Each structure stands twice: as C-alpha cells, then as structure tokens.
Amino acid sequence: MDDSTGVKPTPPALNLGREALFLDFDGCLVDIAPTPDAIKVPDALPRVLQDLSARLNGALAIVSGRSLHELETFLQGFDGPMVGSHGAEARGMTAPMAHQPAGLSELQQEMASFATRSGLLYEHKSHGGAVHFRSDPAQQTLVEGFAQDLAARHGDFAVQPAKMAVELRPAGFSKDGALALLSELSAFAGRRPVYAGDDTTDEPALAWAEDHGGFGVKIGAGHSVARFRLDAPSQLRAWLMAALEG
Template structure:
C-alpha cells in the first residue's frame, strides 16, 4: 500500500458503536517518558476505556510492543483484549517461546553499553529486546551499532526502528498481522476496524484496517503515513476517548 505525505489529516469521524477499535499504547494513549516504566496512565482515560470496551461489546484491544504482562500492570484493573510484543503475544495463547541463546547474549552486551551511557535503557521483553536512548540521545550510535551487528548472528530476527528506540524481534511479527487475526475472531469480526497509532510500527496496523475498509488514525505529525485521519498528540487521543465515552 502506498503511503503519502499528508500534512493536514482530518480528525477521525464521530465514534460509532459498530467499530472494532485497536489502540497502540506508547505515544498514542500514553506520553513518552525517559524510560518505559516511568509512563503515567491517566485515570480518566482508564475509565473511558472501560466504558468504550463495554459499549463495543468487547471489541476494543490494545496492540502494543509491550508485553501482555506490562499492559495488564499499566492498565489495571482493566484486562482488555490485547496483542503484545508486536503480535508475538495474544490474549488467550500459551506462553511465548523462549528467546534464542544469541538474544540472551546480546542482552548482556547491551546492558554494558547502557552502563557507559547513563539514561539509555535496555528493555528485556523475553522474545524481543528494545534499546532505548530517549534518556540519553548520545547513546544512539553505540546502541544502533550493537543492534545492527547483532542481526548478523540472530537468524529469523529483524530490526524495528521506533521513536528513540531500536527493537530486535522475530520476522513476521507485526501489528498488522495481529489486527488481521483479531478481525477474524469474535467480538471484532464484522465490525469497521479503527487503528490509532503514532510510530513506524503502527503502519502495519494502518494497512490492515484500510484493507478491511476501516479507519487509520495517525497520532502526531510523522510523515509519510498510510493514515487518512489524525490526532495531534496522546493528550488529544485521551480527550477524544473521554468525550466518546460520555453518555
């Protein structure tokens, strides 16, 4: 699918009870923080998600690079339908496969690099590893060099760039595949799919919902994108959800 530069994306259409709503988390529902564990979850947004989940008869899901365990911790007491680790984990599936030995070796090397660059973070997700430098932009060259070298001895893995992060994850796992899988299952099947996301990793999700006649909503001004609607920031996404949840 061709993605274009669309600097002035219109806002999403009015909320509809026949939607299947798929939401990215970091940079979409939550503002970025220097480290993944330092994000803030707004209580009003939690309440809105609960209301909308029930209004959509359960067809509201989180689709995130975070693990299901992390999502459940962040959004407690809610336990929403979800796909974690870019689709490697799905609610109801068994535990994720053990990471390969080379990935465990990389984890140690990455932590050594992070110690030399205070503020850099190595996020160990089990089957994937994310190298963050938002807290220390000077760490980017070292983190990027390590990740790019690691791909040579991690068969079946690819590099996924993001906002101040590089993630090593198995090939074939992406948010679009996760969305497509859920659209074949209740309660999502037969509804108009809507995906809201901000990052490069969300483009697969946009493509999936557009292929099903749905709505793709970009958060922020990243270009180019396949999205055809936009919201300016996570704060605007939260306001949009809270307003939609009003009786």
C-alpha cells in the first residue's frame, strides 16, 4: 500500500519458487516510442526473459494489447506463453478467439480513414485497431467520441482507452481474463500471480493479481490499484535481472 506520502514502495524480490510472472510489453518491458513501430528492444531482453522463465519453471508470460505476431517478432528468442490483442489471441495455450470478430475489416477501414482525415496515426492490429493522438493531444475528445460511435455500430468491439490513444478491441476479452486462463496452465497453477504494467489497460490485470494472493507493479506515474511501483521500464528490467542474479 502507499506510505504516508502517497508514494508506492518498490516491489520485493521475486520469489522464483512460489510466484508466477505476467508482464505487459509497451511502457513496461520497453519504453514508449513516438510510434508503435519505433520502440527499441534491448538486445539482451529476450534472453533475460527466457532464462527467467526457466528459473520460474515456465511460469512467465507476456500479456499485451499488441498483436501476437508483433510480440513474437520483437521478442525472438523467448519461447514462453504470449497473449496478444488484450487476450483475444495467444501462444502456448488454447487460442481464446477461434475466429476474427465480425466486421473487423470494415471497422479497421473506418479507423484508418478517420486517422488520415484528422492527421493522426492509425495502428493496425490483428483483432482491432487504435488511433493515436500523441502528436495532437487537443484531439483527444474528438477521437474518444469517434471510438464510442464506432463501437456502438460494431457490437463485437469495445472501446479501450490507452496512453495517448483509443483502441477498439474484441468485446469480452481483457488482460485480467487472460491471467485467469494462464493461471490454469500447469506451469502457473498454485503460484502467486505477479503482474507488471503501465497503462489503464493493465489496471484490471493488476487488480486480479492483488485479489488472487499476489501483487501488482505499476510502471511509471499515475494512479493504480497496484501496491508497488517502478518509475520506468529500465527499473523493471533491473528488477528482473536481480531475480536472475539472486
């Protein structure tokens, strides 16, 4: 919990024998970049994740809003479970969504056209899309209104606010739901969940970890249900390295 100043403490050392680790990607393992394809993945990161997974007996998973194929590209060398598209697609477990949601291509075309007209960035995703307003924050209200209208016309999708962006994701899927499914896998069963994330999209998963005997680690500034905080992805990576070296 927060101390008397409202500052959250740093997380305790990871217990490799008792805990399961779930990690967001953007803003958590890697720094946010001006565009989604401009992120820099440290060369050693996939190997660190692979080695840490081995020490955890396989109880490490990546849980992200990114498309699964992007995660696999950025983290080549890590072969553990991955969940993409906020839980709609996965590697290392039964795919949560058997088919793409109805109306996907039409929704993506509308989002791309809106972004072009507004001078904003459209991010294509395998199960949805996002409009980023980082380049023009004054358009936030306009983007949010467009997304709400689009979701109202495409019932298989839900609005997902994110950092300087608004996303349309498949309805009924979420990161906390992904944690619940992952925790049923043999590698994760009986372990305390530890989740690290930076965005509003991560808050349900952070709460899930707190509510199921583990804890959450908020990366960066902002209100969070997580008990612990680290200021930046570099600090999270150092925490992971400390677990390997301990």
